[in-house]
Amino acid sequence: MTKELRRLSFVVLAMFLSLFVASSWIQVVDADNLAQNAANTRTRLDSYQIQRGSILVDDSAIVTSVPTGDRYQYQRVYTDAEMWAPVTGYFNPALQAATGIESALNSDLSGTGSNAFFAEIERILSGQPQQGLSASLTLSAKAQRAAWDAMQEKGYQGAVVAIEPATGRILAMVSTPGFDTNKLAAHDPAAVDAEHERLVADPAKPLYNRAIAGNLNPPGSTFKLVVATAALRSGDWTLESTLPNPAVYQLPGSDRQVSNAWKGTCGEGETTTIAEALRRSCNIPMAELAVELGGEAIRETAELYGFNTEFDIPLEATPSSYPPDLNAPQTALTGFGQGQVTATPLQMAMVAAGIANGGTVMTPRMVDAVIADDFETHTRFTDEAFDQVLTAAQARDLTAVLVEGVGSGAATGARIDGVDVAGKTGTAENGGNPYSLWFTGFAPAENPKVAVAVVVEDGGGRGQSGSGNGIAAPIAKKVIEAVLGR
Template identity: 40%
Template sequence: MNHAIRHIWIVSVTLFVALFAALSLIQVVLTDDLNANSKNSRQIIASAGSPRGPITVDGEAIALSVPAENSPYDYQRVYRDAELYSGITGFYSTYGGSSGLESALNDYLSGQSDSQFFDRISALFTGESMQGAQVELTLNGQWQQMAYDMIPDDRRGTIIVTDLTNGDIKVMASKPSYDTNRLAVHSRNDYLQNLEEIEATPGLTPHSLGPISNRIFPGSTFKLVDTLAMLESGDYDLDTELENPPSIQLPQSVNELENLDTGNCYQRQEAEFRWIFAQSCNTPFAEAGMDLGQQALLEAAESFWFNQELTIPLYVTPSHFPEEEVSDAALALSAIGQQDVGATALQINMLAAAIGNEGTLMRPQLVDTIRGTDLQVLSQPSPEVLNEVMSPDVAAEITEMMVETVESGTGWRAQSSRFDVAAKTGTAEIGDEDGLVNSWITGFAPADNPQYAVTVVYERLEPGVGNELTGPQMLAMLEAVIGE
């Protein structure tokens, strides 16, 4: 009798071990393969309708999952203040994939990251749905709303505010925008119809975020790069006298490059570097670019992170300065932010941020903390130095010229009665038959103790319109974010 019982016990234990091994194999080893199987419709429905983790700003959820009604899916993704954050959160769709942080941080939001392994095991044995992680952003909701409201609805505009000491992005507002809830629907027909309507808006795509994806001519804001190369060459200082002709003949070309006839550059045929910078005169910078050579400008640009990969954790399109050899005429135009140069709004913000931070460029960051279901910290990015762009002495010299730009130059609309503002303006022709331009301003404050870098840019404006928007909006944001 004991012998029979022993055999039954051995068989039972063997079956239990085999069952546990099979369950472990399916739930752990083969999970990815099973989830990716296109025939696994049950898994697709369960995954697409699972309770994804919230995305929060100032402790309030701007993206969350709620129980779905009249749907094959258990949960519905919902976005609050959707247009305010659309490009940042992106969307999560049961039919059209995902974009923005919904895509970049999908492993955390869906609960499938390596750091959530034990949570998945716990959910397996309890039978509860696996809850995704909570993603807490660096944004300030009040400032984000203020910036968004300032951008006219009929314009393509961006406002970025970063804490230049640690790289935290406090504001990244842009228009045009869209309601992400329209793409989080559980109907394929509704999704396709809404997607078509959204993409019909000029300059809008739900699959990217303009401030980090649109690479456009930066115009005279690129002169910050020229200025770094000029000062580090040892051939220039703030009081160096430079020739400032109204126009120059481009080498091996029938074209001329001119100073803008709407500024103060025509007042002086020769002037010190600091005055040339403040008035943003084109011809001296074009001449300096050709004299320094392409390699010097390339090294200065890449020290600010042009031509290099970056994630925040959203992917940032690399800004471009030509690495391949170009003609002197093309180099002259590139030196004033035209021709072969393209930059995102975030990149131009990084120029100002590095200068304001005594030459140290911090990695821009959108995510503050990622927490698990019991609020334990799964990820918390630390401030990271991307590059030591320049010495504090050179940064101080450029800051001095940027302050002069606001006090007596092209950035006068950004003057504050509370503190000194350091800024650089830019206007870039986009080369279309309508004569439209990109209008920029980038800078930081307080100039003697910098805290925040602000960049404002408008694309495809009529000449003269942008200056009425960029300078005053930079000033408004700086006075809002810098305490009394």
């Protein structure tokens, strides 16, 4: 073989290898991205031939597809649509619109992703019609129902999130007011557009998933758990460390004063402990503590709990925020969850769950598996630790204080006979607007099965007279009871 022929052979071989790599990349590595591209008309039209997979909770379908006589061939049907709306979202082929799990797992549910490739080949060979894969969620129907009913009973606007502390599995995710996903999944574009415009114009913002997004609320006194954690992590403070106990506290470098909710001191005496401040939910000692710790120490601890992180659960959760570079008066306000700190119920449930889990914060997730109609598992999702925020001993000490807070302190609205509940309430100011009412906690304290966070917006209809203990804590109690089967 001549030198020129060898060179030509190498060129042809290189071209062949390039073509092989490029085609393999397109057909395998980048297949999902191309299939889900909005400009991919072929995939969209092909998907109409496929019966979309179901969405399952407790092995029962909460979303199915039924045959229709129109060009889209299948219609999505949502059971208890408003209750599950923040979880499932909706899918509309007529408008090429999808939200929630319907969007996050679209490639699997539609049968157009790489997970469905071999199932598609098998069905072609067998002559059976292709079906999309189904998603088995982590949620509990009992917990979701308890949270929904408790929020709906008095028409509260807000959200509830429940988490299994040891795993991060989300057991409930409710956002109220809800909306009927069936109306947004209809194949009549004009009717769907009209309904969507109505929901967008609604001042209560029912399309917001308040559990993980929307206009985030200040967490109020529930954030005291993060500040107390920062103190324990420093090594310079214990729960029995003392702080000055005035009835009025002037923010450093400011002419603004803050007080405890009842306008008095945090118990008797010239000093009080961190533990007492948590039990009674005192603002002044926690503001003093925040200034002593400094904003950076608090921010670092908040980030170990998940603040300033965007979680993909696989829904995209808006990051809760503890900003950097706060000055002393701003830092003092965050000591009791005011000022520039904001949080989602998901985040505050993670705080409670991290304490419940011996100081280990788990990454939240809401999908257990993607499965075929023959129950073969295509993807299994596993538990993953996010970070370690406390030692086990520190978590136990903090838990004991939170149990006392529910037993005889500021969080008695979450008490359950025969069960040690650990929890913290919050009543957060929103300027001159009605308060945001919070509770976060877990149970049973000695062997936690569930951590819950509740936020009720707009003061629960009581303006600035509602409280986290009176309104949010009883909702969490009902969710805990549902999970524990009480």
